[in-house]
Structures are given as C-alpha cells and as structure tokens.
Amino acid sequence: MTGTRHMIVEGTVLPIPRANIDTDQIIPAHYLTRIDADGMGEHLFEGMPDGADLLARHPGAAIIVTGENFGCGSSREHAAWALLGRGFRAVIAPSFARIFHENAYNNGVVPVILPQETVDALMSAQTIAIDVAGETLRADGAEPIAFALDPLRKQFVLGGGFLKYLHAKIPAVRAWEAAR
Amino acid sequence: MKRSLFDKIWDAHVVDELPGGNALVFMDLVVAHEITTPPGAIAIEKEFDDELYEPDRIVAMIDHVAPAKDAATALQAQTVRTWAKRQGIRFHDIGNNGICHVLVPERGYVTPGMSVCCGDSHTCTLGALGAFALGIGTTAQAGAMLAGCLILQRPKVMRIEITGELPADATAKDLTLSVIATIGFRGGTGYVLEYTGSAVRALNMEQRMTLCNMAIEAGATTGIIAADATTAAYLAATPAAPAGWTALQADDDAEYAATVTIDGSAIRPVVSWGTNPGENAPVDGAVPADAPAESLAYMDLRPGQALRSIAIDQAFIGSCTNSRIGDLRAAAAVLRGQQVSVPTIITPGSQAVRRQAEREGLHDIFQDAGALWTHSSCGPCLGMSMGVLAAGTRCVSSSNRNFPGRMGDGGRVHLAAPAVVAASAILGRIASPSEITSREVVLA
Numbered sequence A: 001m002t003g004t005r006h007m008i009v010e011g012t013v014l015p016i017p018r019a020n021i022d023t024d025q026i027i028p029a030h031y032l033t034r035i036d037a038d039g040m041g042e043h044l045f046e047g048m049p050d051g052a053d054l055l056a057r058h059p060g061a062a063i064i065v066t067g068e069n070f071g072c073g074s075s076r077e078h079a080a081w082a083l084l085g086r087g088f089r090a091v092i093a094p095s096f097a098r099i100f101h102e103n104a105y106n107n108g109v110v111p112v113i114l115p116q117e118t119v120d121a122l123m124s125a126q127t128i129a130i131d132v133a134g135e136t137l138r139a140d141g142a143e144p145i146a147f148a149l150d151p152l153r154k155q156f157v158l159g160g161g162f163l164k165y166l167h168a169k170i171p172a173v174r175a176w177e178a179a180r
Numbered sequence B: 001m002k003r004s005l006f007d008k009i010w011d012a013h014v015v016d017e018l019p020g021g022n023a024l025v026f027m028d029l030v031v032a033h034e035i036t037t038p039p040g041a042i043a044i045e046k047e048f049d050d051e052l053y054e055p056d057r058i059v060a061m062i063d064h065v066a067p068a069k070d071a072a073t074a075l076q077a078q079t080v081r082t083w084a085k086r087q088g089i090r091f092h093d094i095g096n097n098g099i100c101h102v103l104v105p106e107r108g109y110v111t112p113g114m115s116v117c118c119g120d121s122h123t124c125t126l127g128a129l130g131a132f133a134l135g136i137g138t139t140a141q142a143g144a145m146l147a148g149c150l151i152l153q154r155p156k157v158m159r160i161e162i163t164g165e166l167p168a169d170a171t172a173k174d175l176t177l178s179v180i181a182t183i184g185f186r187g188g189t190g191y192v193l194e195y196t197g198s199a200v201r202a203l204n205m206e207q208r209m210t211l212c213n214m215a216i217e218a219g220a221t222t223g224i225i226a227a228d229a230t231t232a233a234y235l236a237a238t239p240a241a242p243a244g245w246t247a248l249q250a251d252d253d254a255e256y257a258a259t260v261t262i263d264g265s266a267i268r269p270v271v272s273w274g275t276n277p278g279e280n281a282p283v284d285g286a287v288p289a290d291a292p293a294e295s296l297a298y299m300d301l302r303p304g305q306a307l308r309s310i311a312i313d314q315a316f317i318g319s320c321t322n323s324r325i326g327d328l329r330a331a332a333a334v335l336r337g338q339q340v341s342v343p344t345i346i347t348p349g350s351q352a353v354r355r356q357a358e359r360e361g362l363h364d365i366f367q368d369a370g371a372l373w374t375h376s377s378c379g380p381c382l383g384m385s386m387g388v389l390a391a392g393t394r395c396v397s398s399s400n401r402n403f404p405g406r407m408g409d410g411g412r413v414h415l416a417a418p419a420v421v422a423a424s425a426i427l428g429r430i431a432s433p434s435e436i437t438s439r440e441v442v443l444a
C-alpha cells in the first residue's frame, strides 16, 4: 500500500478526454483476487473499451489528464495500485470521485484538480512536471500553473504514513469515546 | 443552528477537527469483506502488532466470491477467516453469510444514529436505517480498524423530497434510478442525500435500502433516511433486536445546501440504456435522441430505438440493490407459471433470505420457470463469478452498475427492477411486467 513517493513528478502525458472513468474500467473486478497490492499494473484499463490502445499509443506515460469524476464507482483501492504498477504518478482532472481521491493520496498518486479549461489545454501537452511540494506544474516548459492539495493529506501523498498518523490519534480517540 | 439529520449524526461523531477542513470522525462499526480487507489487515498485523481499536466494532463476512472460485479467492477468504478468529471478530462464513449490505442490516447490527464504514462503495445502503454509512478504500478501512476513525471532509447535505405516492407498478429501484437521472450521475458529488417526503415514508425497510443503495451512483457520499416506526419494527424483528437507540430527526427548518423535489406519482418503471446508471428511461419508452454516441456504441443501440425491442442474452436478479425477500417475491409474481427464454440467474442477498424464500416456495416457482436458483453471493454483479457475461452479450440485471465491462469484459448491462428483469427473462427482450400479466389474461 505504499508506492514510491516523489517531490517532483515529471513525465509524458496520457490524455483520456472523457469524464466518469470508473474503477471497473481502471481495473476489472476479476483481478481483485490478491491479498496484497501487487500485480495490478499489467491489467490497468483492461475494462476500458479503448484502454489497451491508449496505453500502446503513450508508452512510458506517467501522468494522466482526464475529465470530471475520475475514479467513480467501486471503492477498490486496486485502481490506485494499478496506476502505480503501470508507472503513473499523477492524475490531473477537474474533479475526482471521493473514494478514489482519498485512495490516491494514501498511495502516492498525486491528484491534481484544475478547472476544465486548464485541463482541456493540458490534454495536448507532451510532458508535464509537477512540483508536488510547491503545488505548481509546468506543461512543456510553459509558465507554472498553481493547484491546491489537501493540506493534511499532502503529507501522505509525499511521504505515506496515513496509518501511522491515525495510530498516533488513538489515545485522543479513546479519551473522546470515554467521555461520549 | 437548525440542523439536518446528517448534521446531527456527524456532530455526534467528530472526535477532533484537523487541518484543511478535515475531521477525525469516529466509526461505530466497520464492515469487512474478503476482497478489500486482507491488505489492510495484513498491514496492521505487520506494522502495528495486529492491534485493533476494538474487535467488537468490526463485523466480517465472505460475500463477494462465496464460496471461493479458485486458489486466489480461497486465500482471500482464508485470510479474513483466520484474522477474524484470531481477533475474536464476529464472522459470517459461507453457509451463514450474505452480501455485506444485506446481511448487516438483517442481523440488526446497525441502528439509527450510528456511523458505519466498509471498503465497499455501496455501504450507503445502510443509510436506510438512519445511520451515516459510507464506502472507503482499503487503507482508510485499515485506519478505522486500527484507530476507530476516518479522516473526512464534512459533506454538504442535499434534501431530496419525494412527494405524493409511487404508482403501483413503480418500485424503489425505479425511484432511485429516477433520482440519479434527475440530479445527474455526478450530481450528488460532495453531498449526503437526505431522502424525505411521503413517498419515502411509505417505503418498507428493504425498499429504503434499495433507494439508499444507489446514492453512490449519483456520486454522493451516502444517502440517509430518518428512522421511524417502520425502522423500529424492522429492527425489533432482527436476530440482534437492538434496543436503546434514539431516532434522530432533522430540525423542521433545517438548512440544506441543496433541495430537490421529485413528484413520486410521476415515477415510471425504468431501465438503463447507457453505460452509467443515470442513463435510463421508462421501459415503455425509447433510447433518447440526444444519447451520447459513446454510450450507444458500447451498448450497440441507436437513438430512438424502442427499449422493449432490445433482445437480451441473460437475466440476473440479485445484488445488494435488489436481492431481499420482497425483491424475490416481486420476481416470483411475474415468473409464476411462466418459462424463461434466456439463461436466468437468481441469487438471494443472504442465506437467511434464501431460506425464507424456500419456506415460501419461491425457489420452486423460479426453478419451474427454468431459472437457476443459487446460494448467496455477489455473483455476476461484479463480473467475478457465477454468471460472468461473454463479450458482446446483453444482460438485464437488478444490480446497480452498467459500466463498461462491469459484469464481464465487453458485456452490456441494462439495470431494472426485479419484476422488469423477470418479465424480460420470459420474453427474451426488455419487457414490462404488464406484458406478462396481460398475456396470462389472454391465455386464461
């Protein structure tokens, strides 16, 4: 459940100019048969009608640029694991489905939210460099574009540690429950 | 401040405010199944010495692939089985199991005002009991098992009032599909849907679960319905028969971030024609003229095509949306004395539902009609086992997702209520239950 974390995510772009890419398309349920997070990357987008074609046309891409509501549907964290397993480190979209959004943070897939017009413009970018800590990105060396990460979850996307963070809260939770 | 029902439950569970508008929210119950739980349970074992916040606040079951279909799914089940035994967690093994969102309420594990989470998006089903219930990922579920809490942004609340009375032939499934069509496939994003109004009050608990089940299909965090006498009677009849809960209600003039009113008397039996649940239309209607080309290409349909002209290859009645006893009775009412003309799979939502159906003789009606009557499992709903679709084939299904590939790579899914699925199974095309009833009259 811990991908390699990056302060700077740089790579070529895989554009998917559609909204509502659901997690069944990202990783079909029949691959959800493992007790660990491994082995998902090779099946990325197998549920997407043109998934294999898209991946073949953008070999080595590390950043997905796509439409609204990316990651909707099933809660499967396997979607984030499949993206990581295939070398994707960031997704840029106008919005994310709630569960995928959290899964992305917890696994080091940087979820970048930008307005639709900006995302549309980024669809034709070749290379994007994302300064995760600084919350800016540059497409093909152009002027930096600012975006905002969740100030709490940013630490998880950069360094992992979600469970450690919660573990440290246990005394406070127990005290709250005792006083409930 | 005047508060919504959801606001009251939220406020009663916030342990601490965290940076960035996040909150540490206490979870009264964590539901754990064999597909999404193992990596989290293993991480806790390795990194935190197998520590759980409170094993009594967890209930586990085998549901998605029950029983295991191969060595890999057997290992998933065995991992949950040994973990639950080791930790003293309530566990429902095959034979005594059910789909989590069917089993958990029918056993009486959830009461109004509780907070519940599960590594499963349809956990919103449990909002029918007046609880705050939401789906989460594996890591978040592990956090809730380890520390008793989730980290959440407070959702907004959308009040959805269903006025009037549903027509006799319209079901909770038609209502929930119509709500999604009204507010849009992602229209609920960032919201909790608080359902209210006379048509909601008139629903029984199973129907309320069907309504709340598909809140996630509008992108919502969850759905919720205030508890009332119907809820109390339902809970009193469960094996756990929980007592001591109080029914919270929204304040009379509570403020909502959004309000939607839908005329319940205008709800028609609907069926989906596209690749998300919001893409649906009345069974007696047609594919809309402005339907997205991409959806139609996948579904192999054209604008204006009459829905009742669409031939099907398979029918499925089951899933956490429509697999409870009332759903099976509705299907049996249509299938009684008829013959199915396509492979038809009927999968009860739990083993308890299965046994009740058999006490009522429904299994004979189904099997006399030529349908396959199975034990409980998620089965073909997610294209993992027990009836996966072949590419290019078309299934009418009482489940909740018609995404590309959902029930099998290249398979096409039309979502509908159990009675519509049953009628379609008989006629081999999308059909209205009234077509079967009128046929019976002609034959008589």
Ligand code: SF4
Binding pocket: B064, B099, B100, B101, B120, B122, B318, B319, B320, B321, B377, B378, B381, B382, B399, B400
């Ligand atoms: S029945 Fe289908 S939607 Fe419901 S929990 Fe199982 S796989 Fe998910």
